Amino acid sequence: MNKDFLLKRLKPFENNKVLVTNYQNTKDIISQLLNAQKVYSSQYDKISEYFWKGNLKDTCRYIYNFLKENVKYSIEPDERQSVKSPSAIISTGIYVSGLNDCKHYSQFSLGILSSLQRKGFIKKDVDLMYRFANYKLFSNQPHHVFCVVRKNDREIWLDAVINKFDYKKLYVNKIDKIIK
Secondary structure, eight states, X not given: OOHHHHHTTSOOOOOOOOOOOSSOOHHHHHHHHHHHHHHXXXXXXTTGGGGOXXXXXXXXXXXXXXXXXXXXXXXXXXXXXXXXXXXXXXXXXXXXXXXXXXXXXXXXXHHHHHHHHHTTSSOTTSEEEEXXXXXXXXOOOOOEXXXXXXXXXXXXXXXXXXXXXXXXXXXXEEEEEEEO
């Protein structure tokens, strides 16, 4: 599947921007990501089935590979943090300057997975979550986010920033936010 195929099924990217706050903190970013899950759920419903590969792990791997191949990673500056529609993530993904970072990778991953769960492909006993992680000693402020899929205490880590699927990089502390 390619990005053009998906873009034809989504509401077109219009490059509209809404300023939520001038100086955002981690709590603001978490809130915006959780809100974006609801706002864009109908858009993810239009494309999620194209990512289903028959089981949870293969589906997560497919999403990971899609992001690695189609959405270039670029860290947003601290003063400009955003959430995006799926068409915005894909459309801006072709540019190194597209400013798609860990938030957008996790937002896209959880958008697809939560849609598949609503549609019954993924069982309700599977937890889908954002994991906000801190890797700095003597700090408790998360500075990275990725997608975690948990079933029966077994986790799949879907972090397209990392160069290996399901790689479990140790962190100092974390905040988990389950998507319902």
